[in-house]
Amino acid sequence: MGPFLFTVAILLVFAILIGAMWLGWNRRRRRQAYIPVAPELPAGLGQPTLAVxxxxxxxxxxxxDALDRIAVRPLAYRGRAExxxxxxxxxxxxxxxRAFFIPTDSITLVALGQATIDRAVEPNGLTVIQWNLGxxxxxxxxETYLRVPSPAVRRELLDALSQISELSNATREEHK
Known part of the structure; x- marks a missing residue:
């Protein structure tokens, strides 16, 4: 009966941990209820100037506050992206x-960064778009953080973002 009780104890601890994570994520979602939903793609968007x-x-x-992940969908979960x-x-x-859209006039900064919640990479390995939501x-x-593995494509993305947002070179400095 010893191994059975040990197994039950392990399963109970596991269930408590999963429950605590679920409660924590739901608390974060309730605390961030003031954050608006990200805009949907506008109709008739046309061809992109750059696609990654x-x-x-x-x-x-x-x-x-790079450690305060937004829990509002579609911004909540990390994953592969286009x-x-x-x-x-x-x-x-x-x-x-669902795809979301960052309007040009809401972009306030484009930069390269190195770390955010759940991710630390080589210097200038993240593309950062600071924008006004709502x-x-x-x-x-x-701040939206994107990881583009290719340094050449990352530079192209930064250049394309800078062009559409008409930001000066001062806003392209390393994001800290």
Missing amino acids: EDAHYVATSVTG VEVHPEGVAIAITGE EGENTTSV
Whole structure:
């Protein structure tokens, strides 16, 4: 009966840990209820100026707090993604989630970074898009982190983002 009780104890501890993680994630979602839903893709978007098929969506967090992952879908979960840069903004399609859109006029910064929640890479290994989510009084400044494995494609993405957002070279500095 010793091995049986030991197995039950292990399963009980495992169930408690899973339950605690579930409760924590739901608490985060309730705490972030003020955060608006990311915009859907606009109709008639047209051809992108740059399309990156081999990208990883890492996270979106509240600006200035890279460890505060936003739990509102479709921004909540990391995964492989396709990123398209259009004159009107940036379309991001994460596998398993609906695609979302970052309008050009909401982008406040594009930069390269090294770390965010769940991910630390080589210097300048992450592309960071800082943008305003929502409108009017219901606006939240957020940072979306993308990982593009190829340094050449990462540079192309940064250049395309800088062009559409008409940001000066000062905003392309290393993000800290």
